[in-house]
Amino acid sequence: MRFVRNFGLHQPDRTPCGQPLPVSEAHAMVEIAREGQLRQVELARRLRLEKSSVSRLVTNLVNRGWVHRETAEGDGRGVLLLLTPAGTTAAARQADARRARLTALLDRVPDDQRAAVVRALQTLAEATGETF
Amino acid sequence: MRFVRNFGLHQPDRTPCGQPLPVSEAHAMVEIAREGQLRQVELARRLRLEKSSVSRLVTNLVNRGWVHRETAEGDGRGVLLLLTPAGTTAAARQADARRARLTALLDRVPDDQRAAVVRALQTLAEATGETF
């Protein structure tokens, strides 16, 4: 609870890492950048959002000029999401901000616990996977 | 990021622990219950919310019958927050739900890492204190 408040996670329209970007849009950028291309339904699954929310979210990203919608090959219903060149640079910029923020955070933990903290977060992410 | 999504932290109007309660209200209940009585301005500081948001939030808790507003003694401006009997039992119920949820989560991490995970979260909470 303290971590959530202190880190600013209770503010959905502002990234904890200082980017003037809704948290969910930032997460979407991470997912798309990581995969290169991503089905919209798959994005909804990973972000744990309703398909309607994802549809709006993606529209926002398109309006920013960061994402390009394409009909998925082999399935006329599906939408494939790709990063535009501008989107790629934006994702890189956001990754930098995230890295800076996280190193600033880690600088404040005793150096003999840093590795443990990082590993613990990975463990938590795995423990909460899918069906939790 | 994965932990935030998987744990349901992106849903401000629903507790990750299953309570049909906004996250901020749940946090407020924890703070008030811990202190027994709390100044509203102090609650705003701990929750990292604007005083206007806290004012509304507290009004909600009052409407639920969980919190009682009193004028702070020694300062006619201040408001002192106290739990009603119903609020005390509600807080206890929420604490149970939280405990259940967290033990369920910890059951999914390898038992030789549980202590490390808990300690890491405490460390993170401290590292993000106040001025971060």
Place this chain on the structure above:
DNA sequence: ACCATCTGGTTGTACCGTCGAACCATGCAG
């Protein structure tokens, strides 16, 4: 003692993220 300033709270307004439902188009099986 008085006035300016500060501090704690409240209310009004606006914004935005999320959901649920209704709707449409495409894929798929009987």
Place this chain on the structure above:
DNA sequence: CTGCATGGTTCGACGGTACAACCAGATGGT
């Protein structure tokens, strides 16, 4: 061909938060 499931979009509603304006009680300097 028909019925159902799947992926997306749009609409309406809800709700949490911030910012600004405002008010009342406190505080300090002259």
